[in-house]
Amino acid sequence: MSQRHKEARFNAKLRPDMTPQQIAEMFDDFADDYDELKEVGFSYVDALDPAQKMLDVAKTRNVYRRLICAFMDKNRVEEIETDFYDCITATAAFNEGLVPCNAFPQMIRIVKPGGRIVFTVPQRNIDNAVEYRGRLLPLIDKMAAEGVWDVTAVPLADGELSHALGPGFFTV
Numbered sequence: 001m002s003q004r005h006k007e008a009r010f011n012a013k014l015r016p017d018m019t020p021q022q023i024a025e026m027f028d029d030f031a032d033d034y035d036e037l038k039e040v041g042f043s044y045v046d047a048l049d050p051a052q053k054m055l056d057v058a059k060t061r062n063v064y065r066r067l068i069c070a071f072m073d074k075n076r077v078e079e080i081e082t083d084f085y086d087c088i089t090a091t092a093a094f095n096e097g098l099v100p101c102n103a104f105p106q107m108i109r110i111v112k113p114g115g116r117i118v119f120t121v122p123q124r125n126i127d128n129a130v131e132y133r134g135r136l137l138p139l140i141d142k143m144a145a146e147g148v149w150d151v152t153a154v155p156l157a158d159g160e161l162s163h164a165l166g167p168g169f170f171t172v
């Protein structure tokens with residue numbers, strides 16, 4: 001299934017009034033045919049997702065060391081040590097009702113100083129998602145101004161998940 005098809009399928013179902021639990025259950029429903037887990041060139045890779053079935057499928061790929069069933073949000077994920085990862089990535093996870101703006105401190109906590117946080121946000125979500133509209137980009141800039149992270153690169157060419165104002169690479 002193409003990325004575009006996957007997005008079309010769940011975007012139709014995501015609503016701003018959904019609870020985190022409802023969102024996790026929705027992705028549980030998608031896990032069986034969500035089959036593009038990718039070859040990566042890193043020697044140690046963990047996966048975090050609140051949908052257990054997504055993790056069950058991920059486990060079959062024999063890529064991930066730890067499979068952590070948790071939300072990335074304002075709450076501390078106890079399984080993950082502080083300053084642990086060289087890099088964290090999130091693709092297609094900044095969407096209506098998914099990773100909230102207040103997750104950034106936890107994302108920063110688990111990345112080593114000098115590490116990377118890489119994520120993509122479709123422009124339509126920056127413009128329309130209740131959580132991000134008018135907040136996400138100003139927050140990213142504010143945190144950079146405060147020295148919390150450096151925005152070290154921004155634009156990826158074009159396409160659904162890589163608008164010039166969307167994705168960023170951050171150095172903590």
Ligand SMILES: C[S@@+](CC[C@H](N)C(=O)[O-])C[C@H]1O[C@@H](n2cnc3c(N)ncnc32)[C@H](O)[C@@H]1O
Binds near residue numbers: 024028048091100
């Ligand atoms: C569209 S899928 C993207 C999966 C994968 N990153 C990819 O690109 O193929 C979005 C995933 O985000 C997960 N998710 C939802 N809310 C989340 C949160 N607060 N923290 C972490 N993951 C979350 C969902 O369960 C789902 O598996």
